[in-house]
Amino acid sequence: IVVLLATLLCAAAAVASSWEDDNHHHHGGHKSGRCVRRCEDRPWHQRPRCLEQCREEEREKRQERSRHEADDRSGKGSSEDEREREQEKEEKDRRPYVFDRRSFRRVVRSEQGSLRVLRPFDEVSRLLRGIRDYRVAVLEANPRSFVVPSHTDAHCICYVAEGEGVVTTIENGERRSYTIKQGHVFVAPAGAVTYLANTDGRKKLVITKILHTISVPGEFQ
Numbered sequence: 001i002v003v004l005l006a007t008l009l010c011a012a013a014a015v016a017s018s019w020e021d022d023n024h025h026h027h028g029g030h031k032s033g034r035c036v037r038r039c040e041d042r043p044w045h046q047r048p049r050c051l052e053q054c055r056e057e058e059r060e061k062r063q064e065r066s067r068h069e070a071d072d073r074s075g076k077g078s079s080e081d082e083r084e085r086e087q088e089k090e091e092k093d094r095r096p097y098v099f100d101r102r103s104f105r106r107v108v109r110s111e112q113g114s115l116r117v118l119r120p121f122d123e124v125s126r127l128l129r130g131i132r133d134y135r136v137a138v139l140e141a142n143p144r145s146f147v148v149p150s151h152t153d154a155h156c157i158c159y160v161a162e163g164e165g166v167v168t169t170i171e172n173g174e175r176r177s178y179t180i181k182q183g184h185v186f187v188a189p190a191g192a193v194t195y196l197a198n199t200d201g202r203k204k205l206v207i208t209k210i211l212h213t214i215s216v217p218g219e220f221q
Contacts (some may be wrong), residue, residue, distance in 0.1 A: 112145035122219035154220035163205035167196040
C-alpha cells in the first residue's frame, strides 16, 4: 500500500509539474496556476483526474480563442475563405493527379466497343487549370470490329495502348492509311475524318487519346 501511495503521488506531481510548465509557457502561468492550486486542495486520489480536467478546459479555451482570432482577421470573407481552403484540402486528399476507370464517363457504347472520356481537368481540381484546354479519352474496339468514320473539332494525339489494326485519315481530300499496333502514336488533326478497324481476332484494340480543344476550352464535339 505504501508503494502504491508513493507511485500515485509521484504521478500526480509529475502531471502537475508538466501542466504548470506548459501553461506557464503559453499563458504566463496565471490561469493554469489557479487550476493547479485548486487541485492541490483535493484529496490525493482525485488530483490526477482534476489536473486532466484542467488541461482539457484550457485546451478548449485555446481552440475557442484561435477560432475567434481567425474570424477577426478574416472579417466578412472568413466563411468564403474557409470553404475555399476546405475545398482545396478535399481536392488534395482526393489525389487530383490520379485517375482510375471510374473517373471516365462513357459517351458511346455498343456491342463492338466503347468510348470513355475524362472530365475537364479544371472541373477535377483548381490545381489543373493550366491544362484545361486538354481532354483525355479511351477508345476500345472489340476483335474484328470497325469504327465508323467520324471527326471532332479538336486535335487528337492517339496512342495505341493495346492490340493492332488499321487506321485511315482523310484530310483536305487526301486519304492516308496506316497499320498500327501497341506502342504506335498517330495524329488526327481537328476536322479530319478518321476511321479504323481492329484486325486482331482475339484482342481488343485500345487507343488512348489526348484531345486539344480549339473552340471552347475543354469542350469538343
